[in-house]
Amino acid sequence: MSEGMYAEEPAIEAYGLGMRYRRGWALRDCSFRLPAGRICGLVGPNGAGKTTLLSIAAHVLQPTHGSISLFGGAPGSVESGRRTAFLAQEKPLFRRFTVAETLRLGRELNPGWDQRAAEGIIRAGNVPFDAKIGTLSGGQRTRVAIALAFGKRPDLLMLDEPMSDLDPVVRHEIMGTLLAEAAERGTTVLMSTHVLAELENVCDYLVVVSGGGVRLAGDVDELMSVHTLVTGAKEGDGMPPALGCHTLVESRTSGRQFTALIRPEGPVTGPWDTNAPNMEELLLAYLRSPDAPPLITPTAQVHGQGFGTGAVAA
């Protein structure tokens, strides 16, 4: 993406963000920075706090710890309310409204409404404009909800599991629309999912939350380049000692083979095959080993990370 233009301004900055309920932490000590103009995948197992994080950013929930700023403003401020769009997981819509009325809702309540973009998304799915929302299929309803989020012309679009009830063809088509629109306007997209295949070729930024905290955050290319997938013959129990000088993310053995994802601290030498991991391998390794040391690349770090010091102006 157009990195030089947007890399300076952060779309999101979270400082020690936490959400604690009576039954425990839903999100804990979450600090990261998302530069503007990126398509960011928010990845994590079920219950990792993805929805909580997005809900806090969308001013649906109040965090119990820490703070988050959107383009330098607090969630719920007029400015961030206008510049961000949020599509909740359950994709709520008024069931008795027609599709046209739902788009009118967007037009009436948003000053920068783009009727053409919204209608384009509806028409691409052949959803009739005079149909009541309650009569639509799940996929059609998702399409209307996405059109509503898109028509707002946000600078930051936050989508919580947006594609979960779309078939692969529609998923591909909507994702294409989303990427084209985002690229055209430099929209920052933060999209949660646990379908890892959805992210390949879509995201150029990643934030992995697991166990309530950030495990991995940063530019996709950078993250890929600092990891190496090592495959070789198993020698005794555990890992070969020669790999001990590298940061181990995850290792697995199958039969007489072992596979390890490492962050090399120097040249990897030994009788092993080394490959660059693909995104799915990288994410799976981190998701399977919650104890692996977290990695937050410099572009994803916030100043004074880990301390809730309030919003910092962009």
Added chain:
Amino acid sequence: MSTFTRSSTSTSTGSTSDGKNGTMNATTTPADRRPRLSGMTWLVWRQHRAAFWTILAATVLSVAWIVYQRGQLVDFLDGYGYPGKSLDEAGGKFQQYNDAFSFVSTGLQVIPILLGVFLGAPLIAGDLENGTAKLVAAQSMSRTRWLATKLALAVLVIVVSTGVLSAVFGWWWNPVKSEATVMDWTSGAAFNTTGPVPVALTLFSVFGGVAIGVVLRRTLTAMVVTFGFTVVLQLVWGYFLLSLGNVVTVTTNKGVTGENASPSLPQGAYQIDQSYVTGSGDLVGWGICSESQTDAARQVCLDKADVVGWSVKYLPMSQMNAMQWFGASILFALTAGVVAFLFFWGRKRLV
């Protein structure tokens, strides 16, 4: 809040839009020329239009019925010669007009309960339950504005419908207002259906329902609890109704058995209590000498107790208006408290 625009934005289907213009604003159809709701007002009206139109339509029908009934009543009274001739002698002929009053006043008295349960409870609980509160919160306008618009439109519809019904019902009742046989002014049938009382009772019931819905976040539960709340409100209101007035006490000193011994109360006065008064000013129950067999024995008994006359406590009908406004202002103040709570709560947990 209720901004009207002449916006020509068409909501027709995609087939009429032209791709070049993009926003479909190009054409102005004749139907668009009338003023249209816009912004948040449009959304809230659109969402609750079925309820709002039902309330307004029911109001119009009721008003038409009352106007017709009043015409019938006035025709009868003119033909009968009222007020020159007492209605007590009319007997069965007046019964149908009497029944019409009790029928309509019963209907008016259940309005606070009906609107509390079917308008108040689901007003925001429905959005919290279906997640549409999140949808609205995700748009550019503040949720305080959303809450304010919802409450304002509800107030508007309630005040218009109950205000008009109250005024028209009072107008119907006015010719026979002093006839306690038609409606006793201290009864709920008259007191709760005229003046500011229907408006105040309905507003408090509905806003109580809204608050219950906001706290419980479930429409059906909120409706059930609101039903209980509104019924209890009616009971409490009925219990304290007479306390709203200043009780007037009248005493006599012409004995208690004579022809003109009882004090004369103004017409339509509501008698609360009566007892005998003694020479020293003490009150004694009027049953004190009822066991005496003969009038002479009774007189002896009364003389022995030093009973000199009656003491009667009553509320004059002239107080009705003041009592209604006093009670209504208490309800309005409570409603304002509920509104303050809603805005306070809405800033934190309205999604």
